[in-house]
Amino acid sequence: MMPTNRVAKITKANVRKFLDTAAPGQRLSEEASPLSLKKTAKSAQWLVVKKLDGRTRTFTPKAADGTVIQDTVRVWTPEQARKWAIGVVGDIAQGRDPVPTKAAKPTVPTFRGGGRGAPSLDFHVES
Numbered sequence: 001m002m003p004t005n006r007v008a009k010i011t012k013a014n015v016r017k018f019l020d021t022a023a024p025g026q027r028l029s030e031e032a033s034p035l036s037l038k039k040t041a042k043s044a045q046w047l048v049v050k051k052l053d054g055r056t057r058t059f060t061p062k063a064a065d066g067t068v069i070q071d072t073v074r075v076w077t078p079e080q081a082r083k084w085a086i087g088v089v090g091d092i093a094q095g096r097d098p099v100p101t102k103a104a105k106p107t108v109p110t111f112r113g114g115g116r117g118a119p120s121l122d123f124h125v126e127s
Contacts, residue, residue, distance in 0.1 A: 007031055010078045019044055019073065035085040043071035046081040048088045052097065059088050059098055 005027040008014050015037060018028040022039040027047075029036035034048045048059040061069045061076070061084055069075065076084070091098040 005029060010035065010037065012078060015073065015078055034089060035082055037073060044073035046072045046076060048085045050089065050092055052092055
């Protein structure tokens with residue numbers, strides 16, 4: 001059975017109650033806000049769920065080096081998480097992707113060894 005999501009105002013008291021009673025995978029969110037809190041087996045994570053380029057995307061707080069900040073509910077208050085969410089939504093509204101894309105794929109074909117039915121590639125060296 002899939003855990004249900006809870007909709008309530010995100011306050012310190014409601015977050016404490018949610019952390020004490022929620023099952024892993026369950027989310028706490030506000031009615032008209034992209035900010036939500038997801039409980040995992042060992043921690044809880046602030047999230048922003050928003051449509052971007054026609055796809056629903058989930059954004060998580062990242063450190064300066066790009067790694068995901070674990071257990072953000074212990075680090076940030078609901079007010080701090082709300083400010084972060086406003087920044088993410090602002091980036092999206094200005095046409096910026098809040099998460100930088102990975103390095104572009106190489107344009108020169110490379111040999112990766114094909115399996116059955118894979119197209120045959122000639123070895124290519126660009127000088």
